[in-house]
Amino acid sequence: MHRLRYSIGVLTLLAAALCALWFVRILKNQDERPGLSVRVEFRDARGLRSGADVRYRGVSVGTVRSVSIAGDGRKATVGMLLDPIGAAQACVNSVFWIVTPRFAGITTGASGLDTLVRDSYVTFQTPGERGSPLADGSLLAGREKPPPASDPEVLDEIEHGDLLMSVLVPENHGLRPGSAVIYRGQQTGDVRSVELAPDGSHVEVKLRIARKHRQTVTDKSFFWVARPAVTGALLSGFTLNDVSALLTPYVSYYSEPGKGVPVEDGHRVAAQPMRPSFEVAAVPKEALQPRPRPDPAPGANGIVVVRIVYDAIERDTWSADDPVRGEGSGLLLLAHDGRALVVTARSVVDGSVTTRDAFGRDPQIDDERTKVMLPDGSVLRAVRIWVHPDGSDFAVLLLEDVPPDLCASAGERLTFEGNESIVAGNVLRASADGSTLAGAALDTLSEVAALGGAVLVNERAVGIVGAGRKIVPLTSLPADLRPR
Amino acid sequence: MTRAVAPALEFRGFGLAHRRPGVEDVLLADVDLTLAEGRFYLFVGASGGGKSSVLRVLAGLVETREPAPRISGELLAWGRSIVGDDLSALQGSVAAILQDEGLLDELSPRENVELALRAAERSRLLAPGLLAQAGLVDPPARTAQLSGGMRKRLAVARALASSPRLLLCDEPTAGLDEDAARRIARLLRDAHEQDPGRTTIVITHDLDAFEGLTDGVLVLDRAARSLRLEAPDHRPDSKTAAAPAPDPVAGEPAPVHGLRRVLLQTAAVFETLVESLRRLPPVEFGQVARTVARFSTEPAPFVALAGAVIGGLATFFALNNNPVEGGFESALLTGTGKVATAVLVPLLSGFFFTARIVAGAAARLGTMKRTNQVAALQMMGVRPADWLLTPLVWGMVIGMPLVTFAGVVAAAVAGAFAAATVSGFSTVGWAHAWFATVDTRDVLVVLVKSALSGYLVAIACYHLGTGPKRSSADVGEAVNRAIVVGTGLVLTVHAVGTFVVYA
Numbered sequence: 004m005h006r007l008r009y010s011i012g013v014l015t016l017l018a019a020a021l022c023a024l025w026f027v028r029i030l031k032n033q034d035e036r037p038g039l040s041v042r043v044e045f046r047d048a049r050g051l052r053s054g055a056d057v058r059y060r061g062v063s064v065g066t067v068r069s070v071s072i073a074g075d076g077r078k079a080t081v082g083m084l085l086d087p088i089g090a091a092q093a094c095v096n097s098v099f100w101i102v103t104p105r106f107a108g109i110t111t112g113a114s115g116l117d118t119l120v121r122d123s124y125v126t127f128q129t130p131g132e133r134g135s136p137l138a139d140g141s142l143l144a145g146r147e148k149p150p151p152a153s154d155p156e157v158l159d160e161i162e163h164g165d166l167l168m169s170v171l172v173p174e175n176h177g178l179r180p181g182s183a184v185i186y187r188g189q190q191t192g193d194v195r196s197v198e199l200a201p202d203g204s205h206v207e208v209k210l211r212i213a214r215k216h217r218q219t220v221t222d223k224s225f226f227w228v229a230r231p232a233v234t235g236a237l238l239s240g241f242t243l244n245d246v247s248a249l250l251t252p253y254v255s256y257y258s259e260p261g262k263g264v265p266v267e268d269g270h271r272v273a274a275q276p277m278r279p280s281f282e283v284a285a286v287p288k289e290a291l292q293p294r295p296r297p298d299p300a301p302g303a304n305g306i307v308v309v310r311i312v313y314d315a316i317e318r319d320t321w322s323a324d325d326p327v328r329g330e331g332s333g334l335l336l337l338a339h340d341g342r343a344l345v346v347t348a349r350s351v352v353d354g355s356v357t358t359r360d361a362f363g364r365d366p367q368i369d370d371e372r373t374k375v376m377l378p379d380g381s382v383l384r385a386v387r388i389w390v391h392p393d394g395s396d397f398a399v400l401l402l403e404d405v406p407p408d409l410c411a412s413a414g415e416r417l418t419f420e421g422n423e424s425i426v427a428g429n430v431l432r433a434s435a436d437g438s439t440l441a442g443a444a445l446d447t448l449s450e451v452a453a454l455g456g457a458v459l460v461n462e463r464a465v466g467i468v469g470a471g472r473k474i475v476p477l478t479s480l481p482a483d484l485r486p487r
Numbered sequence: 488m489t490r491a492v493a494p495a496l497e498f499r500g501f502g503l504a505h506r507r508p509g510v511e512d513v514l515l516a517d518v519d520l521t522l523a524e525g526r527f528y529l530f531v532g533a534s535g536g537g538k539s540s541v542l543r544v545l546a547g548l549v550e551t552r553e554p555a556p557r558i559s560g561e562l563l564a565w566g567r568s569i570v571g572d573d574l575s576a577l578q579g580s581v582a583a584i585l586q587d588e589g590l591l592d593e594l595s596p597r598e599n600v601e602l603a604l605r606a607a608e609r610s611r612l613l614a615p616g617l618l619a620q621a622g623l624v625d626p627p628a629r630t631a632q633l634s635g636g637m638r639k640r641l642a643v644a645r646a647l648a649s650s651p652r653l654l655l656c657d658e659p660t661a662g663l664d665e666d667a668a669r670r671i672a673r674l675l676r677d678a679h680e681q682d683p684g685r686t687t688i689v690i691t692h693d694l695d696a697f698e699g700l701t702d703g704v705l706v707l708d709r710a711a712r713s714l715r716l717e718a719p720d721h722r723p724d725s726k727t728a729a730a731p732a733p734d735p736v737a738g739e740p741a742p743v744h745g746l747r748r749v750l751l752q753t754a755a756v757f758e759t760l761v762e763s764l765r766r767l768p769p770v771e772f773g774q775v776a777r778t779v780a781r782f783s784t785e786p787a788p789f790v791a792l793a794g795a796v797i798g799g800l801a802t803f804f805a806l807n808n809n810p811v812e813g814g815f816e817s818a819l820l821t822g823t824g825k826v827a828t829a830v831l832v833p834l835l836s837g838f839f840f841t842a843r844i845v846a847g848a849a850a851r852l853g854t855m856k857r858t859n860q861v862a863a864l865q866m867m868g869v870r871p872a873d874w875l876l877t878p879l880v881w882g883m884v885i886g887m888p889l890v891t892f893a894g895v896v897a898a899a900v901a902g903a904f905a906a907a908t909v910s911g912f913s914t915v916g917w918a919h920a921w922f923a924t925v926d927t928r929d930v931l932v933v934l935v936k937s938a939l940s941g942y943l944v945a946i947a948c949y950h951l952g953t954g955p956k957r958s959s960a961d962v963g964e965a966v967n968r969a970i971v972v973g974t975g976l977v978l979t980v981h982a983v984g985t986f987v988v989y990a
Contacts, residue, residue, distance in 0.1 A: 005555045005751065008758075012750030015757040 039090035048079035064089025096134035164214035164380020191216035214380035221263025305413035310433035327354035331455030347455040349398035376437035396469025414486035430456035495524040500560030511738035532707030582651035589863030603648035668696040778878035782886030791897035798898025802905035824921030836894035837977035849969035852952025853962035887941030940980035
């Protein structure tokens with residue numbers, strides 16, 4: 004009797020034992036889960052406890068397994084297990100440090116404040132140039148302090164069209180990556196890196212100016228590192244400038260309106276030693292006019308208009324030289340030989356036709372600089388290669404250093420024949436930041452606003468708006484400059 | 488003996504011994520005896536001599552969680568061996584009226600008979616006839632109201648419901664006065680004669696009550712460890728009755744006996760688990776519905792009160808002892824809300840539910856086991872799992888989450904009240920903070936935790952309640968264990984569940 008029951012009892016006990024073993028195994032595996040075991044030595048473990056997080060970019064990618072004193076008693080060894088994700092990010096030149104609350108001073112601020120309410124943790128950074136991957140059981144030397152945030156990856160991503168430039172300063176006054184770049188009291192960009200020149204002669208501060216603000220930087224802009232300064236004299240009274248830089252220094256700059264041309268990426272400029280004395284230009288009257296709203300979908304399929312800024316100097320023998328400036332739009336196209344051309348009004352890009360010298364004679368124009376801002380925000384240098392021989396307000400610019408992915412007007416969208424008598428049409432223009440504005444009827448635009456704009460009839464570009472809102476047909480373009 | 492009769496039971500070299508640690512109490516040895524079909528036998532012998540044990544072997548009611556009595560030789564019923572591994576070989580052909588009658592107290596007398604009829608696949612309409620035949624024309628509505636004699640009559644009526652070929656009675660006249668005893672004896676004889684093929688064996692000490700009604704007397708001689716058949720007018724002499732029990736012989740060593748117990752207990756746990764799953768689709772719908780309704784409602788006010796106290800106090804202390812003066816109150820409320828909703832109140836609701844329900848259920852099961860009600864169910868052919876385990880499982884699996892939900896809601900209401908009192912939170916502000924991090928997953932986890940712990944608690948309760956019960960103390964012990972094991976299971980499920988999901 005009960006023989007079957009005894010067998011069931013034995014089997015159940017065996018099953019229970021197996022379950023128990025399996026459970027123990029799982030618990031053990033918890034300790035032996037896949038990952039990379041790494042030891043890092045610190046002079047001071049700063050109260051780190053086993054079980055603390057190991058983080059990469061703020062994400063937990065491992066656990067501190069042990070904190071012990073190294074054999075010689077001079078270091079603390081922190082054993083940690085990196086998850087496969089963390090292990091993939093760590094390499095021999097990764098920098099490990101322990102995050103605890105720190106207060107580094109008034110200029111750089113406090114860090115690790117999140118550890119005031121949570122445990123300390125270990126974090127690491129891997130430089131852009133990765134070393135070889137870590138082997139299991141590697142021993143690394145940790146840093147005692149967080150590295151200066153020199154890694155541009157901790158900053159916002161650079162977007163296409165952003166201006167990247169350098170400001171050279173004689174001395175760093177607390178600037179660090181992430182410091183603000185300010186124009187007229189408004190942040191337009193940030194500091195990407197601060198490095199001492201190899202020869203020690205200056206400090207190079209790399210800046211990023213957001214694309215929509217890049218036209219605020221011209222070759223006439225002046226830069227300084229903002230820090231509080233008291234100017235004035237005992238009798239005339241004092242002026243306190245840049246007080247807001249007391250806690251966080253920043254880079255500031257100013258561009259006189261209507262002076263200079265936008266700069267290209269890689270522009271380098273020396274900063275003023277102190278905030279120069281200048282009057283900020285008042286709000287121009289035009290700003291009070293309602294602003295044309297950028298068309299979200301310009302409806303100019305295949306027609307690319309660009310912003311052109313022209314800058315030159317008219318030399319006078321008997322008086323001071325005068326700056327010459329031109330601004331307008333232009334039509335971007337590719338000639339049949341592949342060169343990138345911009346067709347625009349000559350009065351935008353040729354100082355010799357817009358100015359006269361003091362005696363009403365042809366002026367002497369020097370130092371001509373023409374910059375073209377593409378719809379994507381990038382700025383290219385351009386030279387004038389052709390003007391209309393019969394005096395029509397029509398010129399052709401050749402773009403230099405054209406990127407291979409340049410997007411120009413499609414040939415079939417341009418009309419090169421039989422439009423001698425165009426008097427009206429929709430005008431496509433580029434705004435100050437390079438983006439295309441919605442098409443507007445020619446008679447609704449001011450002469451300045453329309454200058455160089457592409458005239459559309461039946462969705463095809465037929466001409467360019469010249470001075471006096473006269474339309475110069477594209478038939479003026481020589482055959483060898485036309486698209487294929 | 489004028490007519491040739493076929494043997495109903497044949498003992499061939501039959502031996503029966505109770506195993507105890509280290510020793511064996513040999514009750515019978517080398518018994519060779521044939522009992523003819525259609526006879527009415529009395530079964531006499533000294534108390535504790537093993538009559539009931541023989542009867543249980545015949546009825547297939549050998550306790551499965553203890554080492555079975557050692558049986559040697561053969562015991563045949565109508566030519567078929569009945570002492571193999573299949574203990575219910577005779578099921579359907581045998582009915583036993585055990586000590587305490589094993590009447591189901593929760594059913595009315597009539598329902599008791601109807602259940603037996605249903606189990607034997609006979610019409611329920613036969614119940615009044617059977618009751619009348621047993622002398623119960625208009626029985627009281629509740630079985631508990633029956634007198635001793637009426638209980639015996641009801642037991643007879645119920646036993647006859649399956650028209651058994653072999654009717655076994657254990658002390659049917661115990662505790663009755665002379666007249667009543669005689670009437671019961673007469674009733675048994677009448678019942679016996681209803682069916683010419685029926686064999687009846689009645690264990691009794693009251694030979695006078697059965698005078699003239701028997702066809703033979705089986706005598707169990709404890710000293711000689713033998714069983715013999717005597718003439719109907721046999722009277723045991725006082726010496727035989729008073730003979731001391733023979734000394735036990737050496738048996739299996741205690742560790743082997745212990746190992747047997749452990750293995751059988753383990754097998755029983757496994758069996759209960761398998762039964763709980765196999766018998767999960769309800770057969771006894773009424774039982775299941777009643778249990779679910781009872782388990783879902785009865786403990787709810789108690790658990791809700793407990794939940795409200797916990798939720799209210801936790802909120803009160805969190806806000807009142809806020810270490811950051813004037814700040815982080817929403818954060819404290821969010822933490823309290825999450826812990827109360829997802830962890831603490833469900834756990835304590837599980838505890839309170841278990842304490843409230845398991846004690847009662849285990850006591851009921853233990854008493855049913857002790858008073859042979861479980862055996863009676865088996866005897867009738869009703870699976871105890873269908874009647875007892877399945878309702879318990881459904882009741883707890885549905886009741887535990889519902890009651891837990893009541894606790895969680897009460898905790899939230901009390902938390903809102905405390906938050907308004909201590910810190911002046913508006914209901915909307917409180918709800919924003921309290922439920923800030925409570926999501927669907929939390930609710931699902933609570934549901935799974937409470938349902939799973941309800942299931943395990945039901946298994947434990949059934950297993951412990953229906954274990955062997957020799958005395959009321961065993962019942963009390965089973966209740967104790969059910970509460971301890973039940974709360975332990977609740978704690979384990981909640982701890983493991985919470986750890987797995989949130990850690």
